[in-house]
Amino acid sequence: MTHLSTEHPYDFQKTGKVVLQIVREGLQQLDQYINEDFVRACEIIFHCRGKVIIMGMGKSGHIGKKIASTFASTGTPAFFIHPAEANHGDLGMVCSDDIVIAISNSGESLEILTLIPILKRRHVILICMTSRPNSRMADAAEVHICTKVPQEACSLGLVPTSSSTATLVMGDALAVALLRAKGFTQKDFSLSHPGGALGRKLLIRVDNIMRVGHAIPYLHPDASLHQALLTMTSKKMGVIVICNTNKLIQGIFTDGDLRRLLDVGANINMHRIRISSIMTPVGVRIKPDTLVIEAMNVMQSKNITCIIIAEKNKLIGLVHIYDILRTNAF
Structure with a gap:
């Protein structure tokens, strides 16, 4: 591994911290741009009947892809189109009900400027995000969102650094504002994130993992305490559901109830009680269609390790906390 000469060491930490400070200062400037233009952009996107199309060249394109992905996963249908490809046929993806968000730090991206007359002709609403309110893209837009920062973190002042971060953050601000305005829920989020632990946590319902039939430890109300202990031991769940012949739930008996009974009772006839x-x-x-994550929240709030699955007071199943942990969703 090659190292810099120890005779002329370079302070990488100092430079890194300077970059972070410049970026932080740039982000602080964004507050002033969360204004009427921002509100207008949110309103336009909120009422959009089509999709949100994001465009940008170079670094702006990379940022645009991330913004499009964030929109799409939070309830605002969106995708990214490369402006150069749009100039060679991909503009056909854009319909009159769509909205275009064009991103350019300078606001003078030629690849986007050549598309604007066609977008206008098709009556497509144009929102531009640039650092220059007097740029040609800003002038052509129905709404301009400013992302100007005092300086780039690059010592040359050339490489998009602070400005790229500012644009990314502004895109997140739009996405989250829209998410909240639409009342986007955890369940909605799960529908676009079915893969991995996140998807399992949000999509699995308790009826997918509950114990049913003979796997459920349950007894008739006339059963004795002795029978209850035998059932509790054989089923290894630390709980018994008490229900009548129609499986209508009467109550529950847990190993905790047993310990409390033994603490207060000196002479207990287990066969007669x-x-x-x-x-x-x-x-x-809880109901069978309850999400596993919701079941876990209930169990934690009640400090219990098992929960009954019921429909109109009829026993359907039982879920132990181990059943949930085996899903690898937590």
Whole structure:
């Protein structure tokens, strides 16, 4: 591995911290641009009947792809079109109901400027994000969002650094503002993120993992405490659901209830005590279509390790916290 000469060491840490400071100062300047133009852009996108098309050349294009991805995953249908490809046929992807967000630091990107007359002719609304309010792109846009920063972090003042970060953050601001305005939910988010642990956490329902039939530890209210202990031991869930012959839930008996019973009772006849006389009435229950993440939240808030799955008070299944952990969603 090659190292710089120790005779003339370079302070990389100092330069890195200077870059971060310049970028932070640039982002602080963005506050002034969250204004009426920002609101107007949000309103236009909110009411869009088509899709949001993002365009940008070079570094602006890379930022545009990320903004399009963020929009698409948070309830605003969007995709990226490369301006050069749009000039050679891909503009056919854009329809009159769509909105175009064109990104350029200078606001003078020739590849985008050549597209603007066609977009106007098709009555496509144009939103531009640039650092120059007096640029040709800004003048042509229905709405211009300024992303100007005091300086680039590059010592030459040439490489897009602070300006790229500012544009990215402004795109995130648009996406999150729209997400909240649309009432976009966790369930909505899961529908566009089905893969990996995130998708499993958000999409799996308890009826996909619950224990059913003979795997459920349940007894009739007339069963004895002795029978309850045998069932609890064999099923290894630390809980028994008490229900009648129609599986209508009467209550629940847990290993915690057993410990509390033993603490207060000196002479207990396990064969004579009916489980219905010592059970906890009702029990915490959820519906079969409940998401696993919601079930986990309920279990944590109630400090329980098992939860009953029921439909109109009828026992459907039972989920133990281990069943949830086995999904690898947490």
